[in-house]
Amino acid sequence: MPVTAVEETTLSAINEILRDEALGEGSLIGALEEIQERYRYLPPEALILASEYFNVPLAQTYSVATFYNAFSLKPKGKHCLHVCMGTACHVRGSPQVLDRLETKLGIKSGETTEDKLFTLETVNCLGACALGPIVVTDEAYSGAMTPQKVDQLIKNLHRMEEAQV
Amino acid sequence: MKTAPGMAGYFQDYGGDLIIDPISKLQSVSEFEIWQNLLASEWDDTQPCVRVCDGTGCRALGSQKVLEKLRQELGQTKAIPLEHMISVEIVGTGCPGFCECGPLLTIYPEQVSYQRVKPGDIPEIIQKTLREKKIIERLLYTDPQTGKHIYREPELPFYQKQKRMLLDFNGRIDPTRIQDYIALGGYRSLVKALISLNPDEIIAEVKASGLRGRGGAGFSTGLKWEMCRRNILRTKIGYIICNADEGDPGAFMDRSLMEGNPHSVIEGMLIGAYAMNVQQGFVYIRAEYPLAVENLRIAIHQAEQAGLLGDNILGTDFSFRLHVRLGAGAFVCGEETALMASVEGRVGEPHPRPPYPAESGLWGQPTNINNVETWANIPFIIKQGARIFAETGTDKSKGTKIFSLVGKINNTGLVEVPMGITLREIIYDIGGGLPNGKAFKAAQLGGPSGGCLPAEHLDTKIDYESLTALGAIMGSGGMVVADEDTCMVDFARYFMSFTQQESCGKCTPCRIGTKAMLATLERICAGGGLPGDIEYLLEVAETVRTSSLCGLGQTAPNPVLSTIRYFRDEYEAHIFDKICPAKVCKGLISYSVIPELCNGCQVCLRNCPAGAISGAKQQVHRIDEALCTRCGMCKSVCKFEAIGLYSGAMVAI
Numbered sequence: 001m002p003v004t005a006v007e008e009t010t011l012s013a014i015n016e017i018l019r020d021e022a023l024g025e026g027s028l029i030g031a032l033e034e035i036q037e038r039y040r041y042l043p044p045e046a047l048i049l050a051s052e053y054f055n056v057p058l059a060q061t062y063s064v065a066t067f068y069n070a071f072s073l074k075p076k077g078k079h080c081l082h083v084c085m086g087t088a089c090h091v092r093g094s095p096q097v098l099d100r101l102e103t104k105l106g107i108k109s110g111e112t113t114e115d116k117l118f119t120l121e122t123v124n125c126l127g128a129c130a131l132g133p134i135v136v137t138d139e140a141y142s143g144a145m146t147p148q149k150v151d152q153l154i155k156n157l158h159r160m161e162e163a164q165v
Numbered sequence: 166m167k168t169a170p171g172m173a174g175y176f177q178d179y180g181g182d183l184i185i186d187p188i189s190k191l192q193s194v195s196e197f198e199i200w201q202n203l204l205a206s207e208w209d210d211t212q213p214c215v216r217v218c219d220g221t222g223c224r225a226l227g228s229q230k231v232l233e234k235l236r237q238e239l240g241q242t243k244a245i246p247l248e249h250m251i252s253v254e255i256v257g258t259g260c261p262g263f264c265e266c267g268p269l270l271t272i273y274p275e276q277v278s279y280q281r282v283k284p285g286d287i288p289e290i291i292q293k294t295l296r297e298k299k300i301i302e303r304l305l306y307t308d309p310q311t312g313k314h315i316y317r318e319p320e321l322p323f324y325q326k327q328k329r330m331l332l333d334f335n336g337r338i339d340p341t342r343i344q345d346y347i348a349l350g351g352y353r354s355l356v357k358a359l360i361s362l363n364p365d366e367i368i369a370e371v372k373a374s375g376l377r378g379r380g381g382a383g384f385s386t387g388l389k390w391e392m393c394r395r396n397i398l399r400t401k402i403g404y405i406i407c408n409a410d411e412g413d414p415g416a417f418m419d420r421s422l423m424e425g426n427p428h429s430v431i432e433g434m435l436i437g438a439y440a441m442n443v444q445q446g447f448v449y450i451r452a453e454y455p456l457a458v459e460n461l462r463i464a465i466h467q468a469e470q471a472g473l474l475g476d477n478i479l480g481t482d483f484s485f486r487l488h489v490r491l492g493a494g495a496f497v498c499g500e501e502t503a504l505m506a507s508v509e510g511r512v513g514e515p516h517p518r519p520p521y522p523a524e525s526g527l528w529g530q531p532t533n534i535n536n537v538e539t540w541a542n543i544p545f546i547i548k549q550g551a552r553i554f555a556e557t558g559t560d561k562s563k564g565t566k567i568f569s570l571v572g573k574i575n576n577t578g579l580v581e582v583p584m585g586i587t588l589r590e591i592i593y594d595i596g597g598g599l600p601n602g603k604a605f606k607a608a609q610l611g612g613p614s615g616g617c618l619p620a621e622h623l624d625t626k627i628d629y630e631s632l633t634a635l636g637a638i639m640g641s642g643g644m645v646v647a648d649e650d651t652c653m654v655d656f657a658r659y660f661m662s663f664t665q666q667e668s669c670g671k672c673t674p675c676r677i678g679t680k681a682m683l684a685t686l687e688r689i690c691a692g693g694g695l696p697g698d699i700e701y702l703l704e705v706a707e708t709v710r711t712s713s714l715c716g717l718g719q720t721a722p723n724p725v726l727s728t729i730r731y732f733r734d735e736y737e738a739h740i741f742d743k744i745c746p747a748k749v750c751k752g753l754i755s756y757s758v759i760p761e762l763c764n765g766c767q768v769c770l771r772n773c774p775a776g777a778i779s780g781a782k783q784q785v786h787r788i789d790e791a792l793c794t795r796c797g798m799c800k801s802v803c804k805f806e807a808i809g810l811y812s813g814a815m816v817a818i
Contacts, residue, residue, distance in 0.1 A: 056510075086414035087609065087612065100798075124414050129264070130578060
């Protein structure tokens with residue numbers, strides 16, 4: 001595993017998360033979930049430190065980190081787009097919505113755009129089936145999506161980004 | 166800890182201050198009873214109250230803005246002369262189920278039900294309905310058959326045939342307030358169990374109720390508890406788990422229960438823990454359900470504060486701690502042995518049974534795992550007794566079942582029905598039939614482990630045995646409706662792609678078998694179906710079914726088997742005629758312009774992502790088949806219905 005230089009502050013923050021988890025319910029998965037949430041991925045150092053804290057072989061931590069969909073070893077984009085692929089969304093046209101997003105962003109599901117702005121992912125069911133097809137952008141739900149609405153959504157996100165710059 | 170009379174939920178006074186009564190630890194059963202009586206006396210359904218569904222479904226539709234506007238508007242009524250002042254309680258509740266019409270707002274005591282409410286409607290609702298007691302017709306539900314407005318919530322056809330034993334509290338209480346649950350009689354069953362029943366009596370009661378696991382397999386809950394208790398008496402240590410890893414796509418029963426009434430699950434687990442002599446429990450819940458996780462954590466915290474969880478509960482010898490574990494996105498973790506591995510912090514791979522969890526589960530100790538809905542049934546059984554519980558349902562399937570009714574259905578939502586109701590009643594009477602007058606094709610039950618029921622079985626009574634006999638399963642309760650535009654081969658391909666991705670890879674039949682079946686289905690959908698494919702699918706399915714390690718693999722072939730059983734003609738049309746009758750499969754369809762209807766507006770041309778459409782303004786356009794990616798964009802943007810969709814021999818020109 002290539003070890004990239006992670007800043008000291010990050011290391012101490014990771015240590016803090018691990019210590020909290022280890023003192024609390026003592027769950028390796030829980031700790032990794034916290035780290036993933038904070039950094040949007042699991043830096044290699046986090047896996048090494050987690051192994052030390054929980055006293056498990058690095059191989060086991062790595063297998064946990066690669067088994068669960070919630071974890072990513074690669075940094076994710078600034079905005080995460082989740083397309084719900086649940087059955088209800090499927091019969092209402094989520095494959096076309098995903099297609100359109102892939103075309104628009106020029107990436108496949110699971111990938112991040114080169115400018116690190118967007119990560120496109122699918123999710124198996126969000127349980128908000130009345131709104132299908134659903135796309136969740138960061139935390140905001142967009143329901144009854146169509147390919148046209150995808151175009152609008154991406155346009156709005158780009159506009160928002162430009163406004164920030 | 167006294168609130169203003171009648172203000173059992175948030176009370177927003179005119180200054181906008183929030184009064185929340187603190188929770189103090191209850192030291193004894195009598196202290197609990199005093200508190201319960203106080204809360205019950207403060208709960209007054211005759212007082213004005215606005216309840217807004219604040220579940221995930223309505224939140225996604227904007228319910229939080231509606232709530233915010235309500236609080237804002239009702240907090241700004243200082244200028245109103247005193248005699249017109251109204252004090253109204255505002256409560257954000259769990260999901261009552263009618264997601265299709267959200268955000269839902271109900272005004273008590275009249276139970277006026279407003280639907281698709283927007284923040285902009287709030288001033289009018291306050292002025293007209295709350296002050297002048299007038300109905301705003303535009304916000305009412307309109308019966309599509311009669312065109313009549315229905316204004317009271319209980320009279321909505323959607324609720325008429327339901328029997329809401331578990332979901333009753335969902336639209337009434339604020340799930341973030343333990344006081345609401347207790348005011349309506351919550352935790353009474355726990356108290357009853359602690360002071361007047363011994364563990365054997367509780368187990369006998371659960372057995373007698375006929376309750377069967379709601380997670381899908383339908384095993385007797387009482388028997389499971391009995392086995393676990395017997396083992397724990399020997400080992401002294403054991404655990405209970407609530408399986409809230411609701412991974413079935415298209416199913417959200419457990420999410421809604423956990424969001425809307427988490428204390429019912431906690432109370433069920435407490436009773437189970439007491440009956441099985443367990444001190445530690447876990448709730449394994451999907452991280453994809455952030456609101457359910459939040460409400461569960463609040464509920465556990467409040468139950469701990471009140472002394473209903475923790476050491477020496479209500480001053481008795483009984484101690485029980487409940488921990489939350491978040492699922493990290495792996496469908497296989499819904500399988501009990503994989504779930505336990507995940508709770509232990511390992512990769513969620515299943516292991517062969519026996520030994521069953523009741524014998525050797527979490528950290529090698531006897532463990533009892535039940536689904537959210539199963540646990541939520543327990544308080545009712547203990548409070549009302551097995552006999553009353555068993556009055557609902559059929560001979561072998563007792564009680565109610567919650568289904569999430571989704572897909573091509575008018576009233577998408579959560580429905581709780583007595584066992585033994587027919588599929589037709591659920592789909593047409595409760596669900597309001599299919600949208601756009603389309604014909605019913607099938608209902609898929611049980612998600613990736615289940616199967617479908619075609620139109621000829623609409624009058625099937627829903628219970629464990631009849632569903633299994635027809636090749637479907639009760640499952641956890643996902644019910645996806647397919648109409649004439651749903652391709653059943655594509656449907657099977659969808660489920661197979663789901664299970665193939667979610668297969669943990671530990672055992673070969675599941676890892677390789679699902680891949681082989683998926684590849685075949687993909688080829689058929691792409692137009693490359695070959696004679697013998699159906700037989701091949703059946704053969705592989707049999708191998709995967711009989712030789713996979715866990716439930717995920719053993720049931721993975723079900724969607725394929727059941728679609729072949731009922732829709733073999735669709736498979737044959739794909740394979741032999743190269744036609745997709747529902748016109749879904751991209752490899753078998755084509756789009757073309759209908760010359761008589763095209764007016765040459767160029768909208769499709771501008772929107773086509775593949776640049777496959779040509780034609781000058783006011784001239785009939787043309788789609789280049791070779792460039793067309795079958796995305797359907799042209800058809801969806803054309804206002805003149807001038808794009809035709811064809812399959813196989815139906816292709817014109």
